[in-house]
Amino acid sequence: MYGKRKKDAVADAELERLGRALVRASATNEAEAEAVASSPFLYTRLRARIGEEQARRAGAETWRTLLGVVWRSVPAMALVALFAFILFWTSNFSSAGGATLSPGVLSDEALMDARDAGIENVVFAERRALSSDDVLATLIQQDEREVSR
Amino acid sequence: MDERADNSDTITLESSPANSTAELSDVELVSRAATGGDETAFEELFRRHRRRVSLIASRFFRQREQIEEVVQESFMKAYFALPDFTNQQENSFASWIARIAFNACYDELRRMKRRPESASGDMSEEEVAWLKSQIRTTGAGDDVEAAAIARDLADKLLARLSPEDRLLLVMLDVEGLSVAEIGETNNWSISKVKVRAHRARASLRRVLERFL
Numbered sequence: 001m002y003g004k005r006k007k008d009a010v011a012d013a014e015l016e017r018l019g020r021a022l023v024r025a026s027a028t029n030e031a032e033a034e035a036v037a038s039s040p041f042l043y044t045r046l047r048a049r050i051g052e053e054q055a056r057r058a059g060a061e062t063w064r065t066l067l068g069v070v071w072r073s074v075p076a077m078a079l080v081a082l083f084a085f086i087l088f089w090t091s092n093f094s095s096a097g098g099a100t101l102s103p104g105v106l107s108d109e110a111l112m113d114a115r116d117a118g119i120e121n122v123v124f125a126e127r128r129a130l131s132s133d134d135v136l137a138t139l140i141q142q143d144e145r146e147v148s149r
Numbered sequence: 150m151d152e153r154a155d156n157s158d159t160i161t162l163e164s165s166p167a168n169s170t171a172e173l174s175d176v177e178l179v180s181r182a183a184t185g186g187d188e189t190a191f192e193e194l195f196r197r198h199r200r201r202v203s204l205i206a207s208r209f210f211r212q213r214e215q216i217e218e219v220v221q222e223s224f225m226k227a228y229f230a231l232p233d234f235t236n237q238q239e240n241s242f243a244s245w246i247a248r249i250a251f252n253a254c255y256d257e258l259r260r261m262k263r264r265p266e267s268a269s270g271d272m273s274e275e276e277v278a279w280l281k282s283q284i285r286t287t288g289a290g291d292d293v294e295a296a297a298i299a300r301d302l303a304d305k306l307l308a309r310l311s312p313e314d315r316l317l318l319v320m321l322d323v324e325g326l327s328v329a330e331i332g333e334t335n336n337w338s339i340s341k342v343k344v345r346a347h348r349a350r351a352s353l354r355r356v357l358e359r360f361l
Binding site for chain 2: 022
């Protein structure tokens with residue numbers, strides 16, 4: 001029992017040592033690091049990338065500002081909708097009671113500029129449309145007048 | 150934390166910024182870059198710390214493009230976060246940029262892990278034989294060939310670990326950071342770092358056991 005445990009501990013220590021050696025071996029890459037650091041246009045490329053990122057952030061900022069404006073306008077629009085609904089409801093309530101409109105309350109007709117369609121129909125009905133016979137008669141009369149001259 | 154800012158060859162590569170910025174401390178440069186939008190101040194910061202950031206990236210990535218990607222990502226994040234550095238009144242810009250670089254490496258490791266094409270390749274018989282021989286010797290060989298085999302093998306084995314485990318093992322065994330420094334870098338408590346380190350080592354042992 002003790003012997004097995006000791007053997008396992010030794011094996012673990014060996015693996016640990018090998019593991020450390022491999023990690024160090026993997027991290028040995030100074031030549032490439034030096035090549036990258038000495039790259040002549042590294043800073044130029046970095047500046048270009050920073051410029052791209054700045055442009056991207058500016059675009060995102062514009063959208064955020066726009067969304068902020070829309071978000072702030074929501075309560076105002078809700079208030080307007082509520083006000084319109086109250087007006088509409090009040091006018092309906094007044095009409096249903098058969099009472100005339102009080103001077104301070106606007107009707108929905110006044111708000112929406114909706115005229116009574118029935119009146120317009122009456123107006124159209126009173127107008128006499130020209131028939132084909134009327135048109136023909138007018139033309140014949142004109143011809144006769146010209147002939148008589 | 151290791152703060153190896155590179156001031157040695159600030160004049161040799163690319164056009165050097167104004168002499169006035171070269172004499173300023175990192176904190177003063179950050180202040181000028183963040184509040185006044187001084188481009189030369191930021192360029193000077195980049196010039197001083199690019200080697201350190203490249204070195205951190207090279208601990209995790211083999212290809213040059215990946216290393217450059219991490220370098221650019223780190224400095225870009227630093228550029229936009231300069232006011233945060235000023236507000237926090239941190240003493241060391243080197244520590245701060247190193248922390249950003251480690252986080253950028255961690256993000257890149259996670260991205261790689263998600264990509265199916267970056268899955269770790271199988272190990273060859275020679276590699277397994279080499280691994281078995283190494284367990285009997287005192288350490289990795291010193292010759293170039295052995296180093297190359299060790300590097301390829303290590304890449305394949307470490308690719309099987311989670312990004313957190315890999316980050317932690319590199320910080321501990323390669324960078325030699327203390328538990329407190331690792332906690333500060335990752336915003337972890339000290340006990341969490343210890344637990345995660347223990348788990349990371351156990352994960353690596355399990356990966357090795359599979360091939361031995």
